[in-house]
Amino acid sequence: MVATYKPLLFALAYRMLGSVMDAEDAVQETFLYANEKGLTHVHNPKAYLCKIVTNRCIDTLRSASKKREVYVGPWLPEPLLHDTADDHAPDLAYIHKESLSTAYLLLLQQLLWVERAVFLLREVLDYDYEEIADVVGKSSTNCRQIFRRAKRAISVPSERGGESIKQPVREQTAAVVEQFVQALASGNIAGLLAIVKSDAILYSDGGGKVNAAINPIVGAQRIVMFLAGLRAKAPEGYHFKLTQINGQMGIAAYVHEQPYNVMTFRIEHGQIQAMYNVLNPDKLRHLASH
Incomplete structure (x- = not known):
């Protein structure tokens, strides 16, 4: 059952990290942890796995933060080729390709780690605030506030309410x-x-x-x-x-x-x-x- 969530977990990890290889590592570590602990005691496996992979991503970002500070020249995310994306996400219904663009990923880098997780879970993966609260360990009201703050910070129009991310056809x-x-x-x-x-x-x-x-x-x-x-x-x-x-x-x-x-x-x-x-x-x- 765990493997069925691989596209979802990779979608979240890649956007959190901007790195294909680090995202793959985070997903693999999540699978190993889940297999070791088992999911029989878990009420919501999807939220549980997203919480694990989010924490793995935050750990990776923390360890990489000093390297980023001394990075030579502009930092850009690792490119994700089409067939690689399809391999990880054969059903792209919930993975908006607009949110894969380099420009979008660079906007996400402006957010704090928790803001990034909340924003992605809501805007890209279409979670409700109760689910997001389970993942990030905050109240649903707090998550709603974090999402609004994150959206304002990067000036990305919402994909709800008739608006959409401004991308050309x-x-x-x-x-x-x-x-x-x-x-x-x-x-x-x-x-x-x-x-x-x-x-x-x-x-x-x-x-x-x-x-x-x-x-x-x-x-x-x-x-x-x-x-x-x-x-x-x-x-x-x-x-x-x-x-x-x-x-x-x-x-x-x-x-x-x-x-x-x-x-x-x-x-x-x-x-x-x-x-x-x-x-x-x-x-x-x-x-x-x-």
Whole structure:
């Protein structure tokens, strides 16, 4: 029975941590603990398992907090490829793909750990406040207040009450990314400048492990020139493919068969507003088999 909750637990852990590998570890540790203790005494197994995995995530975040403070350059979440997501969550009915986007995950990082757990359980996994109270060990009234505070803090419209997270239609995002790739591959500078918003930002996460821009690059002209320079210096065997990453179209690049970088995008009004380029090899190891 425990295994049936794996998609749910991974959905929660990945959004809490922004790490595929750490989320998998948290879920595995939860299974081991639950199997050891048994669930026959548990009234609500789903809430019980979510509580365990949430605590595992908080422990991981605490141990990683000092590393985050000295992290070299921008920190970005580990990319989650489409088939990886489907493997963990074959039924995506309750796992809104909008909440997988890099931009969304970065917003979640602004929240305190308990706020993040309450917000995710309510907004993404559709728990009621009584269930959330069981998971985080607070009253339902307190959880309601925490949720409202968290929602205000990250300025994400609720998926209830007729509102929705402001994300472009997936097909529109794919079309813009495809245009971007075609323009970059052909060296069409004018085409790139037409796709990238004038005040766009490019974030590169190398984690101090590889060469990467330590500071965000701001402005379409600077971004396009930077990307054109990278393209000219691409190593032998470099190739990429368009694929679903974090619920949206993105770019996964390889040198021969080893993952090299992954780029995702935030699209606004048919143009690229932000680019998120993950180069840290530690964050790409799980992609080696793709």
